[in-house]
Amino acid sequence: MVMPWWLLLIFLKHSSKVTPDSFSYSNADEWKDAFPMCGGPMQSPISLKPNRLTLSRTPKLKFADGLEDGEIEAVNTGREIKLKLRPRNRDEPLVQLISFSKPMVGVYTLAQMHFHWGPEPRSPGSEHAISDKFTDAEAHFVFFNNRYGNFKEAVRHFDGLLVLGVMLHGSDDEQQFMFPTLGMETQLDSISVPGRRLIINSDLNSFRTLLRRAVSKFFSYHGSLTTPPCNPVVSWMVSAKTIPVSNAFLNNVRTKIYEDESKKGLLVKNRRPVQPQLGRVVTQHISIG
Numbered sequence: 001m002v003m004p005w006w007l008l009l010i011f012l013k014h015s016s017k018v019t020p021d022s023f024s025y026s027n028a029d030e031w032k033d034a035f036p037m038c039g040g041p042m043q044s045p046i047s048l049k050p051n052r053l054t055l056s057r058t059p060k061l062k063f064a065d066g067l068e069d070g071e072i073e074a075v076n077t078g079r080e081i082k083l084k085l086r087p088r089n090r091d092e093p094l095v096q097l098i099s100f101s102k103p104m105v106g107v108y109t110l111a112q113m114h115f116h117w118g119p120e121p122r123s124p125g126s127e128h129a130i131s132d133k134f135t136d137a138e139a140h141f142v143f144f145n146n147r148y149g150n151f152k153e154a155v156r157h158f159d160g161l162l163v164l165g166v167m168l169h170g171s172d173d174e175q176q177f178m179f180p181t182l183g184m185e186t187q188l189d190s191i192s193v194p195g196r197r198l199i200i201n202s203d204l205n206s207f208r209t210l211l212r213r214a215v216s217k218f219f220s221y222h223g224s225l226t227t228p229p230c231n232p233v234v235s236w237m238v239s240a241k242t243i244p245v246s247n248a249f250l251n252n253v254r255t256k257i258y259e260d261e262s263k264k265g266l267l268v269k270n271r272r273p274v275q276p277q278l279g280r281v282v283t284q285h286i287s288i289g
């Protein structure tokens with residue numbers, strides 16, 4: 001039985017701890033026992049099969065000044081590699097996204113981005129699938145709705161977050177545009193265990209190219225965080241364009257990042273299985289400029 005709305009609202013109101021310590025990807029089916037919203041409606045990820053087509057204005061991206069003098073802070077959280085992207089020495093978000101599409105009309109600020117991946121080449125690594133096809137990895141750009149001021153408050157509201165998912169596939173073809181990893185692949189040893197942090201100074205303008213491509217053609221639907229407590233507060237935008245990422249990056253992510261301090265377990269397969277669509281609308285957006 002699907003959880004009734006009134007109960008969901010109570011859970012949402014009281015969900016303050018955003019990243020609980022006590023969950024594992026090996027028993028994702030049991031998350032709902034400790035985190036009831038994970039067993040509720042509107043869960044993510046899903047296999048995207050659009051049942052609505054719409055012509056819509058491309059979301060506008062407003063980047064911070066001084067991206068050529070940028071900084072990436074990468075952290076191993078034990079569940080993912082999380083990145084903060086910002087102009088150097090300024091605690092200013094990299095980008096704001098202005099969406100003109102219903103129901104996620106609004107202005108959103110980038111809070112962080114992170115990756116999900118699989119254990120080996122050609123094993124599913126993305127969380128979403130497009131028509132049942134998974135890719136090697138998926139990047140999530142997590143934005144909060146400016147209406148709520150910050151991420152922590154936003155996760156308590158149904159229209160609180162917008163997450164832009166970018167499906168990634170491994171490639172060695174350096175002639176084409178690649179997902180900007182900015183040399184991170186050679187420094188992953190320094191964040192091999194949870195809690196470690198890595199700072200890279202770099203020109204972040206390549207994220208401008210990446211994000212513009214990602215929002216030019218996309219799917220949208222209403223869903224949830226894909227980790228406990230699984231708040232159903234996410235307007236998902238998943239790019240219809242799969243972006244190549246270097247195989248060197250994927251190989252090092254799969255073999256150098258551990259989920260625990262004692263290096264017992266490599267962090268691989270940090271992806272939640274697809275969830276039932278349960279009558280939700282999945283829209284394919286065709287840009288009209």
Ligand SMILES: [Zn+2]
Nearest residue numbers: 114116140226
């Ligand atoms: Zn994610």
